Amino acid sequence: MMAPTASSPAAAPEPPTVVDDAPPGVVHDRHRFASLGERFSTRLAGMPVPQAHWVAVSDDCAELLGWPADWWQRPEWRALDVLRGAAAWSGMPTLATVYSGHQFGVWAGQLGDGRALLLGDVQTPAGPMELQLKGAGRTPYSRMGDGRAVLRSTVREFLCSEAMAALGVPTTRALGMVGSPLPVRRETVETAAVVARVAPSFLRFGHFEHFAHTAADVEALRRLVDFTIEHHFPELAGAPVPAVALLEQVALRTAALVAHWQAVGFCHGVMNTDNLSILGLTIDYGPFGFLDAYDPGHICNHSDDRGRYAYGRQPNVAFWNLHALAQALLPLVGRTDEATEQLLEALEPYRSALPLALLQRMRAKVGLATEQEGDAALIEALLDRMAADRADFTITFRRLSQFSTAPGAANEAVRDLFIDREAFDAWAQRYAERLRAEGSDDAQRALRMNAANPKFVLRNHLAQNAIEAAQQGDFSEVRQLLKVLRHPFDEQPEHARYAGFPPEGSHLIEVSCSS
Numbered sequence: 351m352m353a354p355t356a357s358s359p360a361a362a363p364e365p366p367t368v369v370d371d372a373p374p375g376v377v378h379d380r381h382r383f384a385s386l387g388e389r390f391s392t393r394l395a396g397m398p399v400p401q402a403h404w405v406a407v408s409d410d411c412a413e414l415l416g417w418p419a420d421w422w423q424r425p426e427w428r429a430l431d432v433l434r435g436a437a438a439w440s441g442m443p444t445l446a447t448v449y450s451g452h453q454f455g456v457w458a459g460q461l462g463d464g465r466a467l468l469l470g471d472v473q474t475p476a477g478p479m480e481l482q483l484k485g486a487g488r489t490p491y492s493r494m495g496d497g498r499a500v501l502r503s504t505v506r507e508f509l510c511s512e513a514m515a516a517l518g519v520p521t522t523r524a525l526g527m528v529g530s531p532l533p534v535r536r537e538t539v540e541t542a543a544v545v546a547r548v549a550p551s552f553l554r555f556g557h558f559e560h561f562a563h564t565a566a567d568v569e570a571l572r573r574l575v576d577f578t579i580e581h582h583f584p585e586l587a588g589a590p591v592p593a594v595a596l597l598e599q600v601a602l603r604t605a606a607l608v609a610h611w612q613a614v615g616f617c618h619g620v621m622n623t624d625n626l627s628i629l630g631l632t633i634d635y636g637p638f639g640f641l642d643a644y645d646p647g648h649i650c651n652h653s654d655d656r657g658r659y660a661y662g663r664q665p666n667v668a669f670w671n672l673h674a675l676a677q678a679l680l681p682l683v684g685r686t687d688e689a690t691e692q693l694l695e696a697l698e699p700y701r702s703a704l705p706l707a708l709l710q711r712m713r714a715k716v717g718l719a720t721e722q723e724g725d726a727a728l729i730e731a732l733l734d735r736m737a738a739d740r741a742d743f744t745i746t747f748r749r750l751s752q753f754s755t756a757p758g759a760a761n762e763a764v765r766d767l768f769i770d771r772e773a774f775d776a777w778a779q780r781y782a783e784r785l786r787a788e789g790s791d792d793a794q795r796a797l798r799m800n801a802a803n804p805k806f807v808l809r810n811h812l813a814q815n816a817i818e819a820a821q822q823g824d825f826s827e828v829r830q831l832l833k834v835l836r837h838p839f840d841e842q843p844e845h846a847r848y849a850g851f852p853p854e855g856s857h858l859i860e861v862s863c864s865s
């Protein structure tokens with residue numbers, strides 16, 4: 351299929367207002383992605399949402415950009431108009447990019463930014479970043495979609511992006527979000543919102559698949575690989591086979607990412623190849639969820655009937671996606687058996703890197719300072735107990751921080767989370783012996799463990815409360831939750847209510863692909 355070009359009918363009817371004064375670092379008249387050329391994207395303006403109002407902004411994200419905290423209020427920058435899609439900072443060639451992808455294991459053909467609009471680059475203290483709106487209207491890639499995002503899903507994306515960053519998980523960031531009374535039809539009629547996202551790049555596996563399969567344009571594919579290396583993997587410059595070198599690095603980043611997800615109990619929900627970042631960032635917060643009761647088979651996405659993206663399957667699915675990426679790179683390496691072998695070899699490190707990274711994270715979660723033979727089995731045994739008793743993932747690890755190795759210590763706080771107390775006691779005895787063997791100090795270990803086991807994660811019911819208030823026009827809960835989630839490892843005793851068990855019935859909150 352041919353990629354739509356700028357002449358496609360979905361372009362916005364009116365040119366946006368150009369705002370001359372822009373926040374620091376905004377790059378004028380030069381944009382990395384635009385420089386790739388027109389096969390990669392379509393230039394177009396946003397379709398403004400009417401009567402927009404601020405819902406929330408992230409000071410941490412503004413700081414990352416090197417922007418003053420009041421960036422959103424400066425009259426000369428007209429940030430509200432920029433976020434609602436009615437204005438653009440001067441020289442920002444706004445565009446939608448084209449990608450394809452595998453969805454739920456099936457080739458889906460061309461997809462693309464159907465409701466995302468790339469505004470351009472910002473030079474920041476952390477390097478060049480892209481600024482992108484999600485929900486800014488139809489594009490040539492919208493297919494049957496309306497180009498919009500609803501308030502409900504946008505609150506979730508905004509909060510979780512920033513929560514994940516605070517947890518130390520690689521992620522796209524959210525700078526701020528605006529709401530609008532514009533009606534948007536999903537299962538019911540909801541209202542529109544737009545979130546401004548920030549990342550060094552929003553490139554997905556699907557961008558590469560697009561040029562390999564949909565456009566079948568090897569030159570464009572090569573250009574994309576070179577571009578990605580030049581801007582995002584400069585250490586690979588001069589690699590003998592760039593595609594192979596890139597694939598290996600992406601595999602390693604993906605392994606590190608998924609290890610993070612597993613260790614923090616995060617389920618992505620829609621790990622389609624168009625939602626896997628080439629930089630190993632968490633991207634696309636749709637029907638994600640954090641584990642409540644520990645269940646490796648937990649499915650967070652109600653649209654995922656067969657559990658393809660269940661929590662425990664994430665490491666394998668990511669590997670599957672890496673194979674799809676490898677296949678997309680094949681035309682660059684030559685379609686010989688030898689070339690296939692080279693690409694498959696580049697994926698090999700994933701197999702060892704993921705379990706190793708995960709074991710390291712799990713060791714930190716249970717407070718082991720040294721590495722011993724039986725550690726994996728000890729951790730596995732705890733997870734088995736947690737699964738058997740459906741112990742709460744976040745609360746169990748947080749309470750385990752208080753574990754005492756003193757002889758006769760009952761360790762009730764954590765023990766009480768298990769139904770089979772005897773089985774827990776047997777495990778606790780093994781654990782205490784292991785800790786004593788490395789001379790672990792309870793107080794020091796507690797500090798280390800509290801820095802590895804968050805007290806606060808964005809559980810569905812917390813997001814839901816904030817959404818329901820926001821739907822009534824009260825954004826205080828969104829802002830409050832953002833504040834709490836900025837410091838997920840701190841005790842914050844005044845916010846204990848955000849760290850409790852999910853209330854009865856919260857598992858009935860349905861999150862699906864509808865967004």
Ligand SMILES: Nc1ncnc2c1ncn2[C@@H]1O[C@H](COP(=O)(O)OP(=O)(O)OP(=O)(O)O)[C@@H](O)[C@H]1O
Nearest residue numbers: 461462463464465466492495496497498625634635
């Ligand atoms: N309301 C919509 N209007 C137009 N296109 C949409 C809409 N919702 C989803 N799409 C498109 O469908 C495809 C798959 O959607 P998916 O839910 O994975 O992504 P998304 O949530 O829109 O965006 P992102 O991955 O950028 O966070 C993408 O091409 C996306 O742009």
Ligand SMILES: [Mg+2]
Nearest residue numbers: 624625633634
């Ligand atoms: Mg997506």
